Amino acid sequence: MTNTRSLERRLGDWMRARLPFALTEFVMFVLKQAWACLFGTLLLVALIVTDLIWSPDWAVARYDALLVFAVSIQALLIFLRLETWREVRVIALFHLTGTAMELFKVNAGSWSYPEPALMKVYGVPLFSGFMYAAVGSYMARVIRIFDMRFAPYPPFWTTVVLATAIYVNFFAHHFVPDIRLGLFAATILLFARTRIWFRIGQNDYWMPLPIAAFLSSFFLWVAENIGTGTGTWLYAGESRLDWVSLAKMGSWYLLLYVSFTTVTLVYRDVLFKETLSRSAPQAAAQKQRSG
Template identity: 70%
Template sequence: MTHHAPLTLRIERRLGDWMRARLPHWAAEFVMFVLKQGWACLFGICLLLAILISKAVWQPEWILHRYDILLGLAVLLQALFLRLKLESWDEARIIVLFHLTGTAMELFKVNAGSWAYPEPALFKLYGVPLFSGFMYASVGSYMARVIRLFDMQFAPYPPYWTTLALATGIYVNFFAHHFLADIRLALFAATLILFLRTRIWFRIGENWYWMPLPLAAFFSSFFLWLAENIGTLTGTWLYAGQNPFDRVSFAKMGSWYLLLYVSFVTVTLVFRRVLHRRAIIKVNPAKAETPRAAPPPAAG
């Protein structure tokens, strides 16, 4: 995936140099952080724009259904990402897993009455329009791209098998809580027990910064909650008993917080090299001639 780096780094350095010449250092770094985050979630932004625009212009008497057009646009968008090398084929294979696991959850949850897709569609399976899998894929696309764009490293990372067990437990609970006790509180605790010490190291230009992984998951869950409000406001999907002008419950942030760990562990099937069992320290050039010791071996 190194073939992505040269153009990205050239653009970043030119833009960073331009801003650092005009803004205070902290402001320039913050602007770069926001821009790179926006670039990382490009797939999701495009999908949300398609949902908003299609809702604004669509007429009930048109031959094609809105959900089917959204499916076609999502397929085209995915093809463009691969053609323009915005995603690698390795990343695309992982994103297929997001389609499969996401669609499986949609089929179960819709038929369990948790939410519904009220509009008709030709490509609709047991009440679930097939474009819905791309909404989960957009989360996978964001994670894969943000790790690469920020050159992220995760340390100290817990034993890999424990993260697989956590992700499996979270995913199963989303189905099982309809029949058995809901163990999400224990799962919330497990995310902190496993990841409280884990730092996400990320680079902006030549400078390194870090953030606790659970805090990053919390912030991400908030933005996904905002995106869900766009989906329900446009009537693209609705939770049980909800009308389009009702705000999505804040409790859904908790669901997204847990699902983000499932998503993250799925992405690490490809990005194992960025996981490190021991803590690492990144020193910025302004504080030292060279960075300290190279990252320790990847997590097993």
């Protein structure tokens, strides 16, 4: 990880010497985001490649091959120390909660995995948990890579209550009225003032947390379309040629708050340090330079 930070500094210095400041910061932001998405990107590439080359006559089922691939990539990231053991704990929590949701939703008829596999339980291939783990990997890595802090943060217990309500609603709405509109409103009420502070080089920036969740949900919706487009999973009443409903983007928006709260259970000691004292002087200096 020290090597990647050193590479980031050298690359940033090289670009700042040749490109306008704003363009350099934007390029570094995109590159750091791409690095944080490493596990998820590799998994999506695997979905595309296996869909193009796999034959149903082969001895190993495609879903089983994806499981082996996901486990191998996860092990390699740990071996190369591109993920910390704390991040592995986050990923494991995502894997467990995601697999539980998969088991329920698939058997409730919300979506299906149409291909056969040896490592498949109640219609759910075991590699599917790694798709949720990829979200956990991204969130844990992006926090570290951008040195993120969150302030002002609502009372921690309220975020746990909200995350629990969102998670339970994904199961309960099959039996009782769906309360997602109220949950959308609750995310804004709780987090409207919360800023995600992040660092690029020596400069600090911020973004409202709800906007970050909305933008992230869009890219997860794009990933959903890759999943259905490759026939890896299919939503009820849809084919692999159909675009995934935008309602799924709303679902991911809510799930990201569950994901974020899951991360805070492991990172609570470092996420909520006061950032204003660190950021305000630098923001003022940056404003003075740009002015």
